Amino acid sequence: MNSIHNRLFILFMSGMLVLVGIVSVLYYQRTTQIIHNKISDLAQKNISQTVGLFDLLLQGYDSITKSLNSNYEMLRLIEERDSSTEQTVNIFNERQITNILGAIYYSRDDIVGIHVISSGGKNYNYARNFDSVIDANFSTTEWYQKLQDSSGEMVWLGLLQGSVINQFQKESMFVFGRKLFDLSDHRVIGVMLIETNPQPILAALSNVTISPNSKVYIVDQNDRLIATTAEDKQNIPSFAGIQRPEVNKIIVDDRTDQLIVAARAKMSDWTVVGLTPKGDINAEIVKTREYLYYVLVILIFLATALAGLVSRTIASPLKLLIREMKQVEMGNFKGSVNVNSFEEINSLVSSFNRMVYRMEELIERITLASMSEKNAELQALQSQVNPHFLYNTLDMIYWMLDEQENDRLGKVILSLSQMFRYSSDWQEASKTTLRQELEQMRHYMTIIESRLEGRVQTVVDVKPEWLEVIMPKMTLQPIIENAVKYGLEPLREQGVLRVWAEVHEGDLHIVVSDNGVGIEEGQLQGMQALLTEDFVAGEGLRSARAAQQLEEGSVRPRRGIGLTNVHRRIVLMFGESYGLRITSKREEGTTVTIVMPLPRKGDHLA
Incomplete structure (x- = not known):
């Protein structure tokens, strides 16, 4: 520890490690902040686009119901059939109504079935694999009561497992409907129910996901689940503590172990909620940290090599000078030190070489004088x-x-x-x-x-x-x-x-x-x-x-x-x-x- 080489090495190495440590901590904090901000911005953009796409789908579905509600011919045929007793006319009218529903059915690829129930209890259906209305007590079901209780606006029944009309249809469906009114006197003549393929809705929701473990839910104002991208539909998290955003507003909450992003649809009172585990968000941070570790190891290695080089550059000429001094101490004045280092060390070495040269010259003179004295003494002794x-x-x-x-x-x-x-x-x-x-x-x-x-x-x-x-x-x-x-x-x-x-x-x-x-x-x-x-x-x-x-x-x-x-x-x-x-x-x-x-x-x- 007392050697200049070791002290210079430790001093330089300590300075480099402190500098590398400070830079690494600042870099890591800044990088983490940037990643969090980036993910937060990405989540807001995704949910904003998803809600926008979701509103477009709902607007399209709303347009379908409005087109049916404004179809004068279909409304006339429904009223006529309810009031007519002639079998032939009823059959013809039913076929005409079914054709109108079929035209709407084939206008979109995502429609699974269209069902119209008149106030007289007549059913008109156009759907795949539809045989008959199985539930004769449909008038007491929840979905029918919701339609009856509405004042003519769109009623979004949400994502349901199977058809509410067709017992043979077991696939998940997105269901909505509205009342049918007579255009002349605004009398209720029935209700319409449309069932669609839920994939467009789920595809729109998947845009909210920012990691493989992200889950997206659509809940109404009563925290009832409408739709979700989660496979496990039994263990649904509680949404009671999640703040409901206003229209055109997005809420981002990262205070828990999950990143929560929420936005509200314009066409309904539903809220789209995206949940992403913090572990998935930190995956990129973990990769950044691992990369930082590799960089730190390389920097430490380079700092060690650089510290050794600097300390050796300064200490080696001094060690060489010390070795030559020991040779002079033992009486060897023939050597000289040749180094190419810093100006101060070169000056010190030059002074040492001049000193040794003068000492050697002086010793040679003394030796010659001593030899002459000894020879004279030998002559005197010999005599x-x-x-x-x-x-x-x-x-x-x-x-x-x-x-x-x-x-x-x-x-x-x-x-x-x-x-x-x-x-x-x-x-x-x-x-x-x-x-x-x-x-x-x-x-x-x-x-x-x-x-x-x-x-x-x-x-x-x-x-x-x-x-x-x-x-x-x-x-x-x-x-x-x-x-x-x-x-x-x-x-x-x-x-x-x-x-x-x-x-x-x-x-x-x-x-x-x-x-x-x-x-x-x-x-x-x-x-x-x-x-x-x-x-x-x-x-x-x-x-x-x-x-x-x-x-x-x-x-x-x-x-x-x-x-x-x-x-x-x-x-x-x-x-x-x-x-x-x-x-x-x-x-x-x-x-x-x-x-x-x-x-x-x-x-x-x-």
Whole structure:
């Protein structure tokens, strides 16, 4: 959580999610409102068209009844037949009346039957599959009473199951009728009843439906069902709580679990009511919500990718800069950061690269100065070695000349010449190989063996693979000199000097061992302590206490000068982990181990 990448990602992602959430909520609310308004407008248009179509049908039916009521010939024949007793005339008149009814019947496809009942009880019918009037007590039926109670207006009896006249007609019918009046004196001469196919009415009602589960009802002012598109005609909802609209007015009510749309027909006191479940209305909203969910998932995915890209664009250059800083912290000044990001980050990276370059340049200068200082110190240290050896060699030559041993003198002078030549060549920054050091040691031992007359025996056991190891020049000679002078010369018997090389714990150990008199415990501890102190002294930081000991000679004996010198030169060349290790036992001998790093592949003396 503390990384800039994660924080930028979370910040950007949170902002995007909040923005997407707000936009989604507003979009959903607005879309829901639009859908509700759209459905409400659609329902109003549908019911308005339905009521208009319904009024047109009723007007057509009203025209049929008016045409019959104004047919003078049919009214005359009905009155004449009621008053005539002649059978032939009655039959002829009945046929004429039936023909007039037939003409009206065939004028429209939706008429199922036309029935006229005179005041004298005569029936005239024109219908499909009509045999006879089955109900002889029709005068006491409800529909007949409604027609009789009317004052001449159209009486809409509604959608009935089967014919009220023809018992054999079981199909649903839309039934209406009116009284018949004499045109001259306005006497009631009978009633007419027309039965029509209900499909035009139901088709008109179906226009109100806005979903498969919508149901449309026609109810009168007493909440009696006239017609419906519902298949279940037994479980009819209550219409008592529905407000009755005025003519040319539409009522829309969505306060319940159903959308209620109501309108009133002009030709009757009937109200058309449409009921649509809210679940059907919300189906489109549900689809919109599902679509919105898909869009949200895609937007979240895109926001995540965009947040990751933005945070990575900012954080990646900074991470690269941090990694390079860690490299600089570990001492690697060779790298540089190359990025192409924001202007501020590019400026920061450029400043870092310039800083590292200047640090590298400064370190290189310091390194060159330090190398020059170390080389000067090596030269100064090396110059301490030659006077001691030169003094001893000149002393030996003096005694040999005195004894006039010319052959031995020739060998000694030759070895001395080789040693002077080797020690005076410092072109390779005081570096040499173990092979050359061993060769120099043999020249030195030639001189020593001549001086000690065979009292010292030298054994060298170094594998050829280590002969090309690089080491400081004049490393073995001071160690050999100390071993001979302080270890083997005081010995009354023949001394043995052994030199060998071995690998120990990943380092190369060159061991110089003698079987001389050894070193006293206190003196050995003092020498080991001086070697430890010289780790610091070798870096140019010698303490005042070490300098005082050098002047007073209180700790460092004469024999320690050469060993400390060699130790410091090894430390300067290879590091503080390397140098000399001294062990000794009184009357048993002394061992000096030169610890150096194993040569890497390809290392050689340039």
